[in-house]
Amino acid sequence: xxxxxxxxxxxxxxxxxxxxxxxxxxxxxxxxxxxxxxxxxxxxxxxxxxxxxxxxxxxxxxxxxxxxxxxxxxxxxxxxxxxxxxxxxxxxxxxxxxxxxxxxxxxxxxxxxxxxxxxxx
Ligand code: HEC
Numbered sequence: 001x002x003x004x005x006x007x008x009x010x011x012x013x014x015x016x017x018x019x020x021x022x023x024x025x026x027x028x029x030x031x032x033x034x035x036x037x038x039x040x041x042x043x044x045x046x047x048x049x050x051x052x053x054x055x056x057x058x059x060x061x062x063x064x065x066x067x068x069x070x071x072x073x074x075x076x077x078x079x080x081x082x083x084x085x086x087x088x089x090x091x092x093x094x095x096x097x098x099x100x101x102x103x104x105x106x107x108x109x110x111x112x113x114x115x116x117x118x119x120x121x
Contacts, residue, residue, distance in 0.1 A: 029103040033107045049072040069090070080101070
């Protein structure tokens with residue numbers, strides 16, 4: 001009986017191992033963008049990094065002022081990764097590894113590259 005349970009557990013372990021291999025780089029990158037151990041980047045920068053208006057208010061002269069999160073799918077890699085070291089009043093602090101930053105950058109720019117290729121052809 002015990003042996004049977006152990007065998008089932010080993011089987012489950014390998015099934016899970018195999019399943020995790022089915023997650024592609026694209027899926028992993030998207031998952032990280034939407035759930036980066038903190039509030040998802042998409043909540044402020046939009047689902048593809050296109051940027052978003054977070055809120056608006058009227059200043060004392062009645063002029064509408066927008067608080068925005070900038071577009072982040074068209075900036076150079078260096079600027080992207082160094083921006084996490086800057087203190088911001090609005091953007092939360094993230095503790096991301098360089099691998100995770102690379103995946104996020106990949107996620108944000110992969111369609112851009114496709115668009116650019118499509119424009120050339
Ligand atoms: C609560 C809203 C919010 C969330 C969540 C957020 N950001 Fe930001 N982000 C901002 C704002 C606002 C700025 C503009 C700079 C500032 O005000 O500090 C910014 C700036 C940036 C910049 C610099 C852009 C530039 O032009 O230099 C990058 C890159 C960036 N964010 C990436 C991310 C990534 C990746 C995530 C998820 C891990 C994320 N942000 C999550 C609000 C957010």
